[in-house]
Amino acid sequence: MTSIALLGGGLAGKLAALYLARSIPDARITLVDPERDGLPVVGESTVEVTVQFFKALGLGTYLEEEHLHKYGLTYYFRLPPGAAGAPTPDYVQHEAPGVIRLPSYNLNRHTFDRELEARIAPQVTRIAGKVQSVDLDSGPAPQVHIQRNDGTAEVLAADHVIDCSGRARLLARQLDLHKAPPCQRNSYWFRLKGFDRAILEGMALAKLRQHCFGSYYVTHHFYGDGYWIWIIPMRAPEGGDMVSMGITYRGDVSGEQAMGLDRFCAILDRDHPALARLVRSGEMVDQSRYFNYMYEASSYYCRKGRWFLLGDSGFTFDPANSAGIAYLGHQIPQIASMILKARAGALTPCYVEALEGHLTAQLALQDQWSHWYHIMDDPVRMAWTLLLANMGYFHLVVPNYMSGRFLNAGVARQVAGLLRRHCPKTQPPVEPFPRIMVHLAETSDTEEIVARIPALYERTIPFSYYRPDNIARGRLIARYFKKRAMLRMVALGMLSPLRRPALWPLALVETGAALGDLAKAATIGLVPWIYERAERTGAADASAFQPPQAFLFPQGDHERGSPAAAPICPVSGTPQTGQPSLPDRQMAGAQS
Numbered sequence: 001m002t003s004i005a006l007l008g009g010g011l012a013g014k015l016a017a018l019y020l021a022r023s024i025p026d027a028r029i030t031l032v033d034p035e036r037d038g039l040p041v042v043g044e045s046t047v048e049v050t051v052q053f054f055k056a057l058g059l060g061t062y063l064e065e066e067h068l069h070k071y072g073l074t075y076y077f078r079l080p081p082g083a084a085g086a087p088t089p090d091y092v093q094h095e096a097p098g099v100i101r102l103p104s105y106n107l108n109r110h111t112f113d114r115e116l117e118a119r120i121a122p123q124v125t126r127i128a129g130k131v132q133s134v135d136l137d138s139g140p141a142p143q144v145h146i147q148r149n150d151g152t153a154e155v156l157a158a159d160h161v162i163d164c165s166g167r168a169r170l171l172a173r174q175l176d177l178h179k180a181p182p183c184q185r186n187s188y189w190f191r192l193k194g195f196d197r198a199i200l201e202g203m204a205l206a207k208l209r210q211h212c213f214g215s216y217y218v219t220h221h222f223y224g225d226g227y228w229i230w231i232i233p234m235r236a237p238e239g240g241d242m243v244s245m246g247i248t249y250r251g252d253v254s255g256e257q258a259m260g261l262d263r264f265c266a267i268l269d270r271d272h273p274a275l276a277r278l279v280r281s282g283e284m285v286d287q288s289r290y291f292n293y294m295y296e297a298s299s300y301y302c303r304k305g306r307w308f309l310l311g312d313s314g315f316t317f318d319p320a321n322s323a324g325i326a327y328l329g330h331q332i333p334q335i336a337s338m339i340l341k342a343r344a345g346a347l348t349p350c351y352v353e354a355l356e357g358h359l360t361a362q363l364a365l366q367d368q369w370s371h372w373y374h375i376m377d378d379p380v381r382m383a384w385t386l387l388l389a390n391m392g393y394f395h396l397v398v399p400n401y402m403s404g405r406f407l408n409a410g411v412a413r414q415v416a417g418l419l420r421r422h423c424p425k426t427q428p429p430v431e432p433f434p435r436i437m438v439h440l441a442e443t444s445d446t447e448e449i450v451a452r453i454p455a456l457y458e459r460t461i462p463f464s465y466y467r468p469d470n471i472a473r474g475r476l477i478a479r480y481f482k483k484r485a486m487l488r489m490v491a492l493g494m495l496s497p498l499r500r501p502a503l504w505p506l507a508l509v510e511t512g513a514a515l516g517d518l519a520k521a522a523t524i525g526l527v528p529w530i531y532e533r534a535e536r537t538g539a540a541d542a543s544a545f546q547p548p549q550a551f552l553f554p555q556g557d558h559e560r561g562s563p564a565a566a567p568i569c570p571v572s573g574t575p576q577t578g579q580p581s582l583p584d585r586q587m588a589g590a591q592s
């Protein structure tokens with residue numbers, strides 16, 4: 001029997017416990033946590049990937065009934081004041097033009113965490129205590145040294161140790177894996193209730209109206225010089241409105257030091273007066289802050305599959321795109337796949353390395369987000385940057401996830417190849433079409449700015465896909481290139497280059513770049529294999545889940561029922577849901 005020790009019972013530990021209990025039903029899972037109250041709670045906004053993962057854990061019905069729907073990320077781009085006396089909007093607002101078929105929710109983490117706690121209780125052994133150290137080398141299995149809350153000591157042997165200790169970073173400290181990040185961040189946040197919601201709904205906005213959802217039920221993002229602000233509506237346990245509100249900022253760009261409520265309100269008074277009124281109209285429930293809170297590690301997964309760093313125990317995410325929990329939804333199946341392979345004797349260092357490469361690619365993305373802080377106060381650059389970033393998420397990240405291909409070593413390597421890290425000084429511009437943006441962003445005329453950041457999400461997001469088996473990765477990437485060509489020409493067209501001879505060289509270069517994208521789109525569209533061949537079919541590189549999308553277990557009415565409902569048995573033994581397991585002989589082949 002496989003034994004797994006989870007060191008820490010925050011969000012990562014709880015989600016891992018639920019997932020591993022489903023994917024390896026005969027595993028002995030032990031979760032150790034001191035169970036202290038009063039730790040900062042973060043991670044309330046989910047994205048489509050996160051929710052697919054939650055649904056696989058049987059949480060779909062629960063989310064639908066107990067948490068607020070989130071209709072995408074909504075962005076507010078601050079406009080300069082218009083001519084004196086002229087009524088001008090304060091922001092251009094970009095929100096989803098309709099309801100995407102894949103759901104997402106804004107979580108009340110207090111109630112959500114309690115629900116997770118109740119669901120893991122029957123499946124996992126809990127130890128209320130603090131992990132002191134892990135002995136990885138002295139025996140056949142790692143030994144976890146624990147100081148129980150009652151003062152007694154205990155040693156727990158486990159085949160696999162998953163560090164979920166968050167910022168305590170147990171293993172990273174012990175194994176000396178700490179790595180400084182290229183850029184730091186700070187955050188200050190709180191929950192607010194009893195506020196005047198009409199203030200948020202009554203702002204002067206330039207926006208496309210839609211009739212699909214209430215504009216309040218999103219994650220709201222506001223921008224300023226070197227910072228961004230979030231507002232996440234959530235369901236208060238006692239009824240009524242409640243939001244999480246906070247700021248993330250780069251001290252070196254914004255000039256801000258550690259922040260509290262007074263300083264936060266001063267920034268709001270200066271840059272977003274309506275938000276200042278919103279805060280003052282409500283009652284604060286709690287508050288927290290992190291200063292210089294980013295870090296990384298030099299390694300995340302042991303090549304032999306003995307230990308893994310999960311969630312904040314390995315690296316921290318900038319919360320800008322609600323990516324933290326979404327990546328837990330990647331990492332936990334990655335770890336399950338490695339454990340399943342290890343127990344079949346088929347885990348290779350190359351497989352582990354490839355999955356770690358996928359993780360490092362997230363850090364490359366974060367490097368780009370670090371540079372966003374330099375353009376956050378520029379509505380034109382920021383709006384176009386987000387447009388392209390979201391297009392990338394829906395055409396690359398979501399299909400790779402829903403199809404389960406991110407667990408294939410070849411695909412993981414492909415992602416790592418597409419998203420390479422640069423040193424901060426040589427980081428290429430993060431905004432799309434930088435040569436065009438130089439001209440597009442040079443106006444301070446309010447009307448011009450509004451015209452230069454049209455809401456184009458209807459043309460850039462595939463709102464139609466909804467089933468794992470209708471996701472053709474190659475076709476979607478081909479569409480990405482086609483749409484990028486379209487966007488480049490739209491942006492160029494806004495400069496009216498034909499009427500401005502000085503812009504002809506620029507028009508020529510940019511049209512050439514668009515044609516290059518169209519050529520890529522046509523080639524991959526006609527022969528998707530060019531892109532999809534990265535997926536390796538050999539057992540050593542394959543996901544332990546077969547078919548690959550089986551890592552998101554079958555969903556249905558069982559969601560509400562017993563936590564052990566419909567587990568699959570991916571490596572050996574009889575599949576319990578009709579999903580074929582990875583054949584034993586295939587695994588044996590991988591071993592030899």
Ligand SMILES: Cc1cc2nc3c(=O)[nH]c(=O)nc-3n(C[C@H](O)[C@H](O)[C@H](O)COP(=O)(O)OP(=O)(O)OC[C@H]3O[C@@H](n4cnc5c(N)ncnc54)[C@H](O)[C@@H]3O)c2cc1C
Nearest residue numbers: 008010011012043044045131165166168311312319324325
């Ligand atoms: C400001 C901010 C906003 C964010 N917003 C979002 C968002 O909207 N959406 C999103 O997806 N992500 C968001 N994230 C990221 C997300 O919150 C994190 O990815 C997630 O909370 C990480 O959870 P964790 O379990 O790894 O760490 P934690 O939640 O910190 O859990 C660590 C656990 O380890 C335990 N522990 C510590 N030491 C020991 C020990 N010695 N022995 C045993 N147990 C120990 C602790 O008691 C704790 O329970 C945000 C992050 C920040 C900083």
